Amino acid sequence: MKQTNLLRFLFVTVFILFNIVKTNAQNGTIQGIITDENGISIPGATILIEELKKGAVSDFDGKFTMLNIPEGTHKFLIEYLGYANQEQEVTVKTSVTTAVNIILKSKSTELDEVEITAYTIGGQARALNAQKNKQNITNIVSTDQIGKFPDANIGDAVKRIPGITMQVDQGEARNIVIRGLAPQLNSVTLNGSRIPSAEGDNRNVQMDLIPSDMIQTIEVNKAVTPDMDADALGGSVNLITRTSPQGFRFSGTIGSGLNFITDKRIINGSFLVGDRTKDDKFGWMISASVNDNDFGSDNVEAEWEDEFEYNAFDDEDNLEEVAVNPYAKVTEIRKYLVQRIRRSFSANLDYKFDDNNSIYLKTIYNWRDDRENRFRLEQEILDGEDIEDGDFSVDGNGNLTSFPVEAKRQTKGGISGGRNKNARLEDQRMQNYSFGGKHLANNLQIDWMASYAKASEERLNERYLEYESEYGITYNNNSDFPLYTPLSTENADYNLFEFGELTEENQYTEEKDFNTFLNFELPLNLFNKENGVLKFGFRGRFKNKNRNNNFTEYSPEGAEFEFLGGIPTQNYTDSNFEPGSQYIIGDFGSAEYLGSLNLNNTSLFEGEDVPDEYLTANFDVDETVSAGYIMTTQNITENFSALFGVRLENTKIKSIGNEIIFDEDGDYEATNEVKDENSYTNILPGLHLKYDISKNTILRFAWTNTIARPNYVDLVPFKEINNEDEEIVLGNSELDPATSMNFDIMAEHYFKSVGLISGGVFYKDIKDFTYIFQYEDENEYEVYQPFNGDDASVLGFEVALQRQLDFLPGFAKNFSIYLNYTHLTSDANGIRNEDGEERTDLDLPNTAPNMFNASFGYADKRINLRLSGNYSDAYLDEIGGRPFEDRYYDKQFFLDFNASVALNKNLSLYASINNITNQPLRYYQGVSSRTMQMEYYQKRLTFGLKYDLFKK
Numbered sequence: 001m002k003q004t005n006l007l008r009f010l011f012v013t014v015f016i017l018f019n020i021v022k023t024n025a026q027n028g029t030i031q032g033i034i035t036d037e038n039g040i041s042i043p044g045a046t047i048l049i050e051e052l053k054k055g056a057v058s059d060f061d062g063k064f065t066m067l068n069i070p071e072g073t074h075k076f077l078i079e080y081l082g083y084a085n086q087e088q089e090v091t092v093k094t095s096v097t098t099a100v101n102i103i104l105k106s107k108s109t110e111l112d113e114v115e116i117t118a119y120t121i122g123g124q125a126r127a128l129n130a131q132k133n134k135q136n137i138t139n140i141v142s143t144d145q146i147g148k149f150p151d152a153n154i155g156d157a158v159k160r161i162p163g164i165t166m167q168v169d170q171g172e173a174r175n176i177v178i179r180g181l182a183p184q185l186n187s188v189t190l191n192g193s194r195i196p197s198a199e200g201d202n203r204n205v206q207m208d209l210i211p212s213d214m215i216q217t218i219e220v221n222k223a224v225t226p227d228m229d230a231d232a233l234g235g236s237v238n239l240i241t242r243t244s245p246q247g248f249r250f251s252g253t254i255g256s257g258l259n260f261i262t263d264k265r266i267i268n269g270s271f272l273v274g275d276r277t278k279d280d281k282f283g284w285m286i287s288a289s290v291n292d293n294d295f296g297s298d299n300v301e302a303e304w305e306d307e308f309e310y311n312a313f314d315d316e317d318n319l320e321e322v323a324v325n326p327y328a329k330v331t332e333i334r335k336y337l338v339q340r341i342r343r344s345f346s347a348n349l350d351y352k353f354d355d356n357n358s359i360y361l362k363t364i365y366n367w368r369d370d371r372e373n374r375f376r377l378e379q380e381i382l383d384g385e386d387i388e389d390g391d392f393s394v395d396g397n398g399n400l401t402s403f404p405v406e407a408k409r410q411t412k413g414g415i416s417g418g419r420n421k422n423a424r425l426e427d428q429r430m431q432n433y434s435f436g437g438k439h440l441a442n443n444l445q446i447d448w449m450a451s452y453a454k455a456s457e458e459r460l461n462e463r464y465l466e467y468e469s470e471y472g473i474t475y476n477n478n479s480d481f482p483l484y485t486p487l488s489t490e491n492a493d494y495n496l497f498e499f500g501e502l503t504e505e506n507q508y509t510e511e512k513d514f515n516t517f518l519n520f521e522l523p524l525n526l527f528n529k530e531n532g533v534l535k536f537g538f539r540g541r542f543k544n545k546n547r548n549n550n551f552t553e554y555s556p557e558g559a560e561f562e563f564l565g566g567i568p569t570q571n572y573t574d575s576n577f578e579p580g581s582q583y584i585i586g587d588f589g590s591a592e593y594l595g596s597l598n599l600n601n602t603s604l605f606e607g608e609d610v611p612d613e614y615l616t617a618n619f620d621v622d623e624t625v626s627a628g629y630i631m632t633t634q635n636i637t638e639n640f641s642a643l644f645g646v647r648l649e650n651t652k653i654k655s656i657g658n659e660i661i662f663d664e665d666g667d668y669e670a671t672n673e674v675k676d677e678n679s680y681t682n683i684l685p686g687l688h689l690k691y692d693i694s695k696n697t698i699l700r701f702a703w704t705n706t707i708a709r710p711n712y713v714d715l716v717p718f719k720e721i722n723n724e725d726e727e728i729v730l731g732n733s734e735l736d737p738a739t740s741m742n743f744d745i746m747a748e749h750y751f752k753s754v755g756l757i758s759g760g761v762f763y764k765d766i767k768d769f770t771y772i773f774q775y776e777d778e779n780e781y782e783v784y785q786p787f788n789g790d791d792a793s794v795l796g797f798e799v800a801l802q803r804q805l806d807f808l809p810g811f812a813k814n815f816s817i818y819l820n821y822t823h824l825t826s827d828a829n830g831i832r833n834e835d836g837e838e839r840t841d842l843d844l845p846n847t848a849p850n851m852f853n854a855s856f857g858y859a860d861k862r863i864n865l866r867l868s869g870n871y872s873d874a875y876l877d878e879i880g881g882r883p884f885e886d887r888y889y890d891k892q893f894f895l896d897f898n899a900s901v902a903l904n905k906n907l908s909l910y911a912s913i914n915n916i917t918n919q920p921l922r923y924y925q926g927v928s929s930r931t932m933q934m935e936y937y938q939k940r941l942t943f944g945l946k947y948d949l950f951k952k
Contacts, residue, residue, distance in 0.1 A: 027067075027068045027069055027070050027071065027092075027095075028069050028070075028071060028092035028093050028094055028095065028096050028097070028098060029065065029066065029067055029068075029069065029096070029098070029356075029440060029442075029443070030066040030069055030092060030097070030098050030100055031063070031064075031065050031098070031099055031100070031355050031356070031440065032047070032058075032064050032065075032066075032099070032100035032101065032102060033058075033061070033062050033063050033064075033100075033101055033102070033246070034047075034058045034062045034063075034078065034102045034103075034104055035062055035101070035102075035103055035104070035245075035246045036103070036104055036105075037103060038245070038247065038950035039246035039248075039249065039276075039950065040245055040246075041058075041060070041061050041063075041243060041245070041246070042058060042062045042126065042129075043058055043059060043060045043061070043062060043126055043129065043130040043217070044057060044058060044081075044127075044128075044129030044130030044131070044132060044133050045057065045058040045062075045064075045078055045079070045080045045104065045129060046078070046080070046133060047064055047076055047077070047078055047102075048076070048078075048079065049066070049069070049074045049075070049076060049077075050075075050077060051074065051075070052069070052074065053529075053530050054066060054069070054530050054531060055530075055531055056531075057133040060130065060216070060217055060219075060240050060243075061243050065440065065445060067443045067445075067523050068443060069092045070092070071092055071093055071094045072091070072092060073089055073090070073091045073092075074089070074090055074091075074092060075087055075089050075090075076088045076089070076090060076100075076102070078102060078104065079695075080104055080125070081125060081128055081129045081132060081696070081750055081752065081754060083104065086102075086104060086105070088100075088102055095442075097355040097356050097440060098355070099355045101246070124142070124754055125754045126142045126217075127140040127141055127142040127217070128140075128750060128754060128755075128756055128802070130217075130219075131748075131756075132696075132698065132750050135225070135633060135641065135643045135690055136221060136223045136224070136225050136643070136688050136700075136702060137221075137222045137223040137700055137702055137744050137746050137760070138219060138220065138221050138222065138223075139161045139162060139219075139220040139222065140217060140218070140219050140220070141160070141161060141217070141218045141220075142216070142217050142218075154207050154208075154210045154211070154212050154215060154218070155172065155173030155175075155176065155208045156173045156208075156212070157212045157218065158173070158176060158207060158218060158237065159853075159870055160818075160853050160855070160868070160870065161218070161220055161853075162798045162799075162800045162821075162822055162851075162853070163178060163179045163222065163235075163798050163820075164176060164177065164179075164220070164851070165177045165848050165851050165872035166207070166872075167183065167889065168892070168921050169208065170295070170297060170336070170340070170937070171295070171297065171915065171921075171937030172208040172340075173207060173208060174204075174206055174207055174208045175204045175206070175207070176207055177234070177846055177848065178220070178222070178234035178235040178237075179222065179234050179235060179762065179764075179794065179796060179822070179824065181233055181234030181235075181764075181794070181844075181846060182845060182846035183202070183203075183204040183205075183846075184202045184203045184204055184708065184711055185233040185234050185708040185738065186232060186233065186234040186235055186236065186237065187229055187231050187232040187235075187236045188205040188207070188236075188237045188238075188239070189229070189236065189237070189238045189239070190238075190239050190364065190432050190434075190453075191238075191239070191240055191241060191362050191432075191451075192238060192449065192517075193432060193434055193449065193451040193453060193513075194229060194453070194513055194515060194541060195432065195453060195455070196430070196453050196454060196455040196511035196512065196513045196543070196545075197455055197511055197545075198428050198429075198430065198455040198456055198457040198509060198510075199457070199509070200457065200507070200509040200547050200617070200713070201617075201711060201712070201713035202711040202712070202713065203711055203712070206428065206430075209342070209366050209368055209428060209430055210239065210366055210430070211270070211289040211291060211342060211344045213253070213270045213287075214241065214242070214270075214287060214289055214344045214346055214364065215239050215240065215241060215242075216240050216241060216242040216243065217239075217240040218237065218238075218239060218240075219237070219239075219240065220235055220236075220237050221235055221236045221237075222235045222762070223688065223702035223704050223742065223744045224236050224686070224704055224706060225631065225643060225645070225686060225688065226631040226646060226647040226684070226685075226686050227519065227535060227537060227629055227631060227645075227647075229539070229541075229627075230627070230647055230684050230705070230706050230707050231706070231707050231708055231709055232706050232708075233738060233740045233764070233766070241348055241362055241364055242272060242274075242285050242287060242346070242348060243283075243285060243348055243350070244274045244275070244276060244283030244284050244285045244348060244349070244350055245274050245275070245276070245283070245285070245950075246276055246280075246283075247275065247950065248274070248275040248949075248950070249273065249274050249275070249285075249948075249949065249950050250271070250272070250273045250947075250948075250949045251270075251271065251272050251273075251946070251947065251948045251949070252269075252270070252271040252272075252946070253268070253269060253270045253271070253945070253946045253947075254268075254269045254944050254945055255267075255269065255910070255942055255943055255944020255945070256268070256942070256943065256944060257940065257941050257942035258940075258941045259293065259294065259295040259296075259938070259940055260938040260939045260940065260941070261295060261296055261297065261298070261578070261936070261938035262294065262295055262296050262337070264294035264295065265294060266291070266292070266293050266294070266940070266942055267290075267291070267292040268289075268290065268291040268292070268942065268944065269289070269290055270287070270288065270289035270290070271288055272285065272286065272287035273285070273286055273287075274286065280352065281351060281352045282349075282350070283350045283351075284347070284348070284350075285346075285347070285348045286346070286347050286348075287344075287345075287346045288343075288344065288345045288346070289342075289343070289344045289345075290342070290343050290344075291340075291341070291342040291343075292339070292341045293339070293340045293341075294338075294339045295338055295339075295340070295937070295940070296335070296336045296337045296338050297336045297338070297578075297935050297936060297937050298334075298336075298574070298577050298578035298579060298935070298936045299332075299333075299334035299335070299336065299579075299935040299936075300331070300332065300333055300334070300481070300482075300579045300931070300933070300934050300935075301330075301331070301332040301334065301932060301933045301934075302328040302330060302331050302332070302482045302925075302931055302932055303328065303329055303330040303932070304328055304329065304884075304925045304926070304930055304932070305326065305327060305329040306324070306325070306326045306327075306884055307321065308321065308324045308327070308383060308400065309321050309322070309383055309384050310322065310383060310384070310387045310388065310391070310392065311384065311385045311386070311387060311388050311389075312388075312389055319384055319385070320389075322394060323398060324394060324398050324399065324400050325397070325398045325399050325477075326479070326884070326926075326930065327381075327400045327475065328479075328482040328484075329380065329381045329383075330378065330379070330380045330381070331378075331482050331483070331484050332376055332377065332378045333376070333377045333583050333584075333585045334374060334375070334376045334377075334585075334935075335374070335375045335376075335572045335574075335577075335585055336372060336373070336374050337372070337373045337374075338370065338371065339369075339370075339371040339423070340368065340369070340370050340371075341368065342366070342367075342368045343366070343367045343368070344364065344365065344366045344367070345364070345365045346362075346363060346364040347363050348360070348361070348362045348363065349361045355440075356439060356440040356441070357437070357438075357439050357440070358437060358438050358439075359435070359436065359437040359438075360434075360435070360436055360437070361433070361434070361435050362432075362434045362436075363431075363432065363433045363434070364430075364431065364432050365429070366429065366430045366431070367427075367428075367429045368426075368427075368428045368429075369419065369425060369426075369427060370426040370427075370428065371421060371423035371424065371425055371426075372423055372424045372426070373411075373412060373413050373422070373423050373424070373591045374410075374411075374412035374424075375409075375410070375411055375412070375572050375588045376408075376410045376412070377407065377408075377409055377585050377586060378407065378408045378410065379406070379407045379408075379473065379484045380405055380406050380407075381403050381404075381405055382403065382404045382405060386404075387403065387404060391403065391404055391472075392404075399477045400475055400477070401474060401477070402472060402473065402474045402475065402487065403472070403473065403475070404470060404471065404472050404473075405470065405471065405473050405484060406468065406469075406470050407468065407470070407471065407492070407497070408466050408467070408468050408500060409466065409467045409497055409564060409586070409587070409588050409589075410464055410465065410466040410467075410588070411464070411465045411466075411588045411589045411590070411591060412424055412462070412463070412464055413463050413465075413591040413594045413595055414460075414462060414463055414595060415461040415463070415595050416592070416595035416596050417595075420460075420461060420595070422592050422594070422595030422596075423595075424459060424462045424463075425459065425461075426457060426458075426459050427456075427457070427458040427459070427460075428455075428456070428457045428458075429455065429456050430453075430454070431453065431454050431455075432451060432452075432453040433451060433452050433453070434449055434450075434451040435449065435450055435451070436448055436449030436450070436451075437449075443523055444520060444522055445520070445522070446518070446519070446520055447518075447519050447521075448516075448517065448518045448519070449515070449516065449517055450514075450515070450516045451513075451514070451515045451516070452512075452513070452514055452515075453512070453513040453515070454510065454513070455510065455511050456508070456509065456510040456511075457507070457508070457509045457510075458507070458508050459505070459506070459507040459508075460506050460507075461506065462504065462505045462506070462507070463502075463503065463504050463505075463594050463595070463597075464502070464505075465501075465589045465594045466500040466501050466502075467494075467497035467498060467499055467500055467563075467564040467589070468497060468499075469491075469492070469496055469497040469498065471486055471487065471488065471491040472487040472488070472491070473485060473486055473487060474487060479929045479930045479931065480929055480931055481579065482931065483582055493565075494564050494565065494569070494586050494587040494588075495563060495564060495565030496563065496564075496565070497563065497564040497565075498562065498563060498564075499556070499561045499562055499563070499564075501553060502553070502554045502555075502556060502561075502597075502599075502605075503551065503552065503553050503554065503610075504551075504552050504599055505549065505550070505551045505552075505613070505614070506549065506550050507547075507549045508547070508549070509545075509546070509547045509548075510545070510546060511543065511544070511545040512543065512544050512545075513541060513542070513543050514541070514542045515539070515540070515541050516539065516540050517537060517538065517539040517540075518538050518539075519535065519536075519537035520535065520536055520537060521534070521535045522534045522535075524632055524634075525634070525635075526634050527634055527635065527636050529634070529635035529636065529638075530635065531635055532632065532634045532635060533632065533633050534630075534631075534632045535630070535631050535632070535633070535645075536628075536629060536630040536631070537628070537629060538627065538628045539625075539626075539627040539628075540624075540625070540626055540627070541623075541624070541625040541627075542622075542623075542624050543621075543622070543623040543624070543625075544620070544621070544622050544623075545620075545621045545623070545712050546618075546619065546620040546621070547617060547618050548618055549614040549617055549618055550609070550614055551609070551610045551611075551613035551614045552599075552607045552608065552609055552610065553607070553608050553610050554605040554606065554607050554608075555605065555606045555608070556604065556605055557603065557604050557605065557606070558604060564587070564588075564589065567589050567590075567593055568589070568592070568593040569587045569588060569589055570587065570588060570590045570591075571586060571587045572585050572586070572588065573585055573586055578918070578920070578938065579920075579934055579936060611660060611668055611671060612660060612662065612668055612720075615658045615660050616657070616658055616659075616660055616718040616719070616720045617713075618657075618658060619655065619656060619657045619658075619712065619716040619718065620656040621653065621654070621655045621712050621715065621716065622654045622655075623651065623652070623653050623709075624651070624652045624653075625649060625650070625651050626649070626650045627647060627648060627649040627650070628647070628648050629646065629647040629648070630645055630646060631643060631644065631645020631646070631686075632644065632645060639691060639692040639693070640689070640690070640691050640692075641689075641690045641691075642687065642688065642689050642690075643686075643687070643688040643690075644685075644686065644687045644688070645685070645686060646684065646685045646686070647683075647684040647685075647686070648681070648682070648683055648684070649681070649682045649707070650679070650680075650681045650682075651679060651680055651681075651682075651709065651737070652677070652678075653677065653678045653679065653715060653733075654675070654676075654677050655675070655676055655677075655678075655712075655715055655716050655717060656673060656674070656675050656716075657674050657675075657716035657718035657719075657731055658671055658672070658673060658718055659672040659673075659674050659718065659719040659721075660719070660720050660721070661721045661723070662721065662722045662723055662724060663723055663724070664723045664724055666722070666724035666725070674718065674719065675717070676733035676734075677733075678715070678733055678734060678735075680736065680737065682705075682707050682737070682739065684704075684705040684706065684707070685703075685705060686702070686703065686704045687701075687702070687703045687704075688700070688701070688702045688703075688704075689701040689702075696749060696750040696751070696752065697747075697748070697749045697750075698747070698748045698749075698750075699745075699747050699748075700744070700745070700746040700747075700748070700760075701744065701745050701746075702742070702743070702744040703741075703743055704741075704742045704744075705739070705740070705741055705742070706739070706740050706742060707737045707738065707739050707740070708738040708739075708740075708769075709737045710735040710736075710737065710738075710770050710786070711770070713731070714732060714735055714770055714786040715732070715733055715735060716733065717731050717732075717733040718730070718731045719731070726779075726780065726781045726782060727781060727782045727783075727784070728777065728781050728782070728784070729783075729784045729785075730784070730785040731785075731786070732785055732786045732787065735770060735786060735787075735788060736768045737768065738766060738768050738769045738770065738788075739766070739767045739768060740764045740765060740766045740767070741764070741765045742762065742763070742765075743762065743763045743764075744760060744761075744762045744763075745760055745761050745762075746758060746759070746760030747759055751803060751804075753803075753804050753806045754804060755802045755803040755804055756801070756802045756803075757801045757802075757803070758798075758799065758800045758801075759797070759798070759799040759800075760797065760798055760799075761795075761796070761797045762794075762795075762796055762798075763793070763794070763796075764793065764794040764795075765791070765793055766791060766792040766794070766844070767790075767791050768788040768789070768790075768791075769788070769789045769792055769828070770786050770787070770788060770789070771786070771787060771789050771828075771831055771845070771879055772784055772785070772786055772787075772879065773786070773787040773831075773832060774881040775832070788830075789828055789829065789830040790829045790830025791828075791829050791830065792826060792828040792829065792844040793826060793827060793844075794824055794825075794826045794844060794847060795824065795825050795826070796822060796823055796824025796825065797823055797824075798820065798821065798822040799820065799821050800819065800821075801817065801818075801819045801820070802816075802817070802818050802819075803816065803817055804816045805817065814858055815856070815857065815858050816856075816857045816858075816859065817854075817855070817856055818853065818854070818855035818856075818868075819853065819854050819855075820852070821850075821852045822850070822851040822852075823849060823850055823851075824847060824848075824849060825843075825847075825849065826843045826844040826847040827842070827844065828842045828843065828844045828845075831879060833881055833882050839883075841883060842879065844876075845875075845877060845879060846875055846876070846877065846889075847876070848873045848874070848875040848889075849873045849875070850871070850872070850873040851871065851872045851873065852869075852870075852872075853869070853870050853871075854868070854869045855867065855868040855869070861902070862901060863899070863900075863901055863902075864899065865897075865898075865899045866897070866898055866899070867895070867896075867897050868895070868896045868898075869893065869894065869895050869896075870893070870894045870896075871891070871892070871893045872891065872892055873891050874888050874889065874890045874891045874924075874928065875888065875889055876888055876889075877889040877923065883926060884926045885925065886925070886926055887923055887924075887925055887932060888923060888924050888925075888926075888928070889922075889923060890922035890923060890924055890928065892919050892921075892922075893917055893919055894914075894915055894917060894919050895915075895916040895917045896912065896913065896914045896915070896916065897913050897916065898910065898911065898912035898913075899911050900946075906947055906948050906949055907945065907947050908945070908946050908947075908948075909943075909944075910943065910944055910945075910946055911941075911942065911943040911944075912941070912942050912943075913939055913940070913941050913942075914939065914940040914941075914942075915937060915938070915939050916939060918936060918937070918938055918939060920934045920935055920936045920937075921933065921934070921935040921937075922934045922935075
């Protein structure tokens with residue numbers, strides 16, 4: 001019965017579509033492309049045939065299609081924000097597709113007494129015109145606009161957009177937070193195809209992997225439409241690579257710079273070249289980029305406790321407990337030395353068979369080598385059974401002031417020679433190959449794409465050499481800058497540190513995606529207005545993610561390893577250590593010595609596999625997403641339009657993990673492979689309303705439904721049972737995806753002189769978000785397992801202003817401002833503490849209450865100067881078993897300056913200085929004064945030359 005109904009539905013649908021196509025085939029079609037005088041495509045231009053009340057908007061490639069146009073000669077009106085209207089005639093024939101090439105001239109014009117001088121149609125104009133004509137709520141930034149900021153990677157560029165903040169890694173923006181929602185709750189696509197993640201335990205896309213100069217446009221969809229992937233709880237970022245120009249173009253950049261933290265150089269360079277054949281059928285664009293950055297960071301970390309016990313027993317044979325104020329039970333001083341080489345290559349090709357049929361191939365390959373040496377002095381309190389009465393002291397205010405510690409000096413490195421160079425080499429790669437086409441059959445528009453993408457992270461021969469000692473320390477009880485100071489420099493002498501461990505680890509994670517979609521679009525006018533469309537389509541995404549790690553511990557046979565003083569060492573103490581000169585890091589086994597060790601020599605080293613260090617982290621997951629949608633865009637009145645539709649997504653997951661058991665002595669006992677499957681279906685309706693109060697003032701409303709699938713590491717059915725520590729760590733293959741019902745209202749006013757003022761309110765009602773639940777089982781074992789929380793909500797507003805101050809007199813009209821501010825509040829329900837009680841004091845993790853961008857610029861015919869600030873508020877990053885253990889990502893403010901000077905028409909000189917504020921990455925525990933981590937990167941200076949050549 002179901003099959004009969006399905007066949008009947010398909011037959012009726014095909015019959016209706018056939019008749020719509022056949023009926024509308026009596027008129028002609030116009031296919032066009034709009035470019036500037038240099039042959040660069042113009043997105044977001046409005047094309048009108050006023051006599052027919054028909055219109056279209058050019059896409060990101062500058063292309064547009066107008067269907068069902070009566071035979072005859074018609075006059076186009078092209079409207080583009082910031083430029084005078086332009087007219088052009090076109091002659092249409094019945095049942096024929098007419099090709100039109102429109103060149104939007106960039107010249108001085110006068111609009112309502114506002115003089116606009118332009119030598120090229122700038123990136124800001126391109127972005128704002130595209131944003132203005134979108135049906136959904138979107139922020140768009142073009143590559144030229146990106147170039148106004150000193151941002152080397154896409155992550156640093158995206159953080160300038162309203163409602164977005166970034167999590168930082170080694171001073172570069174890596175993970176994107178949209179409207180306060182965590183990175184794994186957002187999607188990142190490349191030319192509409194989902195980018196796989198090289199992260200081992202989550203779905204985060206590493207935005208610092210992609211150079212900003214490889215991308216043409218950044219499109220942030222804050223309210224997704226039914227034809228977009230639904231896994232975008234916070235929003236969806238679409239990165240659009242450069243397309244072939246309509247004429248020859250060459251651009252090249254070469255530069256250098258300096259990292260102030262290491263006083264080492266920066267080298268960067270890029271080029272792009274593209275053209276079209278004389279018959280206009282074949283176009284190509286090739287680009288490449290390289291950035292070699294030799295830098296590092298200075299770091300201090302701490303773990304905090306508010307309970308203290310020592311080796312004296314009460315009447316019930318419990319350890320004696322002393323009431324003390326919160327104290328740092330562990331402190332670490334870390335020195336990082338990093339070399340990061342980012343390379344990227346892209347080749348984009350397109351071929352036009354005729355005016356109705358074209359195909360394209362878009363490719364990009366990103367490859368980053370991250371070499372790192374880390375030197376860590378860790379000092380941890382000896383308490384409980386390891387400390388006796390008299391070994392510690394407490395002052396009259398309840399502060400611990402001295403106690404014994406176990407200290408460890410650890411060198412992190414890799415093998416010598418080759419690409420490793422005695423450092424841990426993290427080899428990250430992301431590649432994407434997309435093949436697609438666009439076709440027009442009478443009035444039926446068809447577009448399709450098949451893509452293959454892969455992201456991988458390989459860390460081979462990662463080595464750690466550690467030496468240990470015990471001695472007494474005094475503790476300064478400074479929660480902002482916690483510090484341990486040895487009571488005796490002789491007892492803390494690095495030469496006396498005894499061998500602790502020598503290990504080598506290999507890690508490999510990869511994620512492979514095969515994506516395919518097929519879209520159909522037809523004219524459909526439900527309200528007797530022109531330009532209505534019906535769109536429907538299908539998508540399949542087939543993903544595999546796996547991780548394969550191993551870990552070996554080596555016991556050296558030689559006596560030289562007995563003490564740290566017996567091997568080659570190097571002192572890394574620095575009077576300019578960024579957290580403060582009071583932090584003395586001291587001596588460590590040298591990276592060169594660690595890299596030179598031949599661990600495969602069995603006469604010198606005995607190796608032992610340590611499965612508890614890696615086995616539960618290994619997994620293999622297959623995920624299949626099958627989706628279909630139908631939607632329509634209708635003009636209800638001349639000024640009021642609506643987009644409504646529904647998307648259906650089915651998800652199937654097969655996962656393989658491992659179970660590992662340790663006996664009561666902590667020894668490895670047994671392991672088993674564990675498999676499980678899960679599937680679910682989501683029905684996701686959406687409605688987008690757009691009301692044009694005037695040509696340049698727009699009111700938008702959106703009601704959308706989105707999801708966020710759990711992280712792979714949470715979905716894997718692994719189990720780790722530790723009978724010694726009475727702990728169990730579990731995965732949860734039965735996790736449901738988080739779902740969100742979203743409401744958005746946005747008002748926008750676009751200035752004729754290319755600018756924008758906007759403001760809006762948004763609300764998200766979230767169900768089934770994931771968090772780590774800590775509880776005790778029936779055997780009083782401490783259990784850690786990901787669970788679905790009950791619900792959460794996010795309420796916020798955002799305002800933005802971009803404006804050329806052209807109303808000011810004289811040279812002051814060359815100034816511009818770029819401002820945006822986002823505020824949000826959130827709460828989360830259904831999260832339970834370690835005692836099983838529900839916590840009512842929590843925000844939704846990763847929701848920053850305040851985000852702000854400010855940029856002040858000056859630009860004339862030769863000089864471009866810009867000072868840019870980026871602020872994000874502190875937010876809850878990780879939920880602990882109780883409020884004292886919650887971890888917060890601290891507020892941060894970055895200040896950057898960049899400048900460029902045009903030496904002639906094609907050649908310019910640029911310079912920038914980043915992180916003027918020397919903003920550290922900082923986490924705190926429970927309260928803002930309790931530092932968990934503070935990592936400093938210092939300023940970065942870059943400079944160079946850029947050359948641009950256009951030939952139409």
